[in-house]
Amino acid sequence: MSDQGSFYQRDRNWHPPAFTPTYKTSILRSPQYPLLSLDNTISELTGPTFGHNKLGPLDNDLIRNFAKTGDPIGQRIVVYGRVLDENARPVPGVLVEFWQANAGGRYRHKKETYLAAIDPNFGGCGRAITDEEGRYWFRTIKPGAYPWPNGVNDWRPAHIHFSVFGHAFAQRLITQMYFEGDPMIWQCPIVSTIPDRRAVEQLIAALDRENTLPMDALAYKFDIVLRGRRSTMFENRMEGN
């Protein structure tokens, strides 16, 4: 086991801290004791795998995977990108899950009470497995902004939630994707849990006119970076990264 390189330590000044009082729910849900640092053991260097056979043909097509009577209403988009590690190497064969509200900002969830209408043809969930170059892509409707009970007049910017598995449980990550040019990004208490503006910018997908489908769908590019692995030097060969 000692021949397996650990992952680079998480930069917890880049990630949001646990306690971020302007995002009110974090106040009572943030640990107060320091985290216990643990160099990766085999329990963290391993992780689950999901085969392509788990996925159906429409799993990455949110325009069609819940459609009952026709297409959902809203701005048709394609979201694509790569899952890379911090050494800029592709992370192939990993599960990427995404979920979102509909064009009006309404989630299909039993606890959701926002007055914007449900779209009968939109479920809001999708998933993909990265290809050998770490690429994923899906088709969807651009989500709407969404009000939430934090401050009296707080709104989430348009966003898509992402859940990413790497090759190890230590790489497990959930994050959110925002859209280029949205002024509400910089007003959002959840976005601003991230201390560094450059880190926020890492979550903003670029409008990609080159990959936009004429007369069909706009394209947004969103790359995701997971933790990179340290090399184990002086073995027979370099391993890890």
Next chain:
Amino acid sequence: MVQKLDRLKESPSQTAGPYVHIGATPNWVEITGVWNEDLGLVLVSPETKGERIIVKGRIFDGSGTPVKDALVEIWQADGQGLYNSPQEKRGKADPHFTGWGRQPTDGMTGEFKFETIKPGGVPFKDGRLMAPHITFWIVARGINIGLHTRMYFGDEEAANAECPVLARIEHKVRVPTLIAARSEENGMPTYTFDIHLQGEKETVFFDI
């Protein structure tokens, strides 16, 4: 000028939000027909080797209120202490046990419950055995970055006492927050692992 190390930065985490179930367990929130079954709900099949156990518990916030919108993932070795992962180089794990589970906490009670098997011990980096444990990862509304912890087994006192990870906890009074008591419920060995996000009984969370 020195050469640049030229690394990327990890994508920053964001909260999973209150509607994490739409993406993780859509059938559980009645988004049906998109995919057949939610991943991670079932860990064991009749072919799985090992002692069947129930692992259950609740997650409490700093006011002592159960968190009813969390998502809990577990990752564990098989009965022989092998992980079902390509990164596992020591041998081949039980092919009938993925080792990974995922459950939402109940919207009314806040309880999570996994039917799984008791894992074998796995070695620490220096070769010493770590006591049998299950790795937990918790995300929810209000949690900005997923929380890692471990559940150890209350009936493994000798192994727990030797575990090099538990030995790292400086404040011994906090060790019991990682140890689940064993009981018998409906004829099944049941381990109850309550997680406290904050306060006096705060669970030990790891930076792994």
